[in-house]
Amino acid sequence: MLFHVKMTVILPADMDPAVATKLKADEKELAQRLQREGQWRHLWRIAGHYANYSVFDVPSVEALHDTLMLLPLFPYMEIEIDGLCRHPSSIHTDDR
Numbered sequence: 001m002l003f004h005v006k007m008t009v010i011l012p013a014d015m016d017p018a019v020a021t022k023l024k025a026d027e028k029e030l031a032q033r034l035q036r037e038g039q040w041r042h043l044w045r046i047a048g049h050y051a052n053y054s055v056f057d058v059p060s061v062e063a064l065h066d067t068l069m070l071l072p073l074f075p076y077m078e079i080e081i082d083g084l085c086r087h088p089s090s091i092h093t094d095d096r
């Protein structure tokens with residue numbers, strides 16, 4: 001199942017910079033692993049914002065929820081999710 005996910009990161013203004021740096025490094029490591037494994041299909045920065053648009057390919061809504069909760073920055077994110085399905089006018093036949 002494909003999901004379009006918008007993640008907006010809001011770090012507390014008084015967060016220790018060293019803690020923020022570690023969280024971002026851990027997040028990057030997991031994000032890159034999930035991309036290599038194929039669950040995190042797309043990851044795009046939203047220009048001008050500490051936010052991204054992502055596409056996840058996971059077996060279920062529960063799997064998406066569990067994956068997002070693993071993200072080190074999850075406690076500092078606002079997340080919006082839309083389920084995706086094929087558009088009847090799409091010319092791409094190689095996707096689900």
Ligand SMILES: O=C(O)C[C@H]1C=CC(=O)O1
Binds near residue numbers: 027028050
């Ligand atoms: O930077 C972000 O958008 C938040 C998060 C998503 C992937 C990652 O490495 O950090």
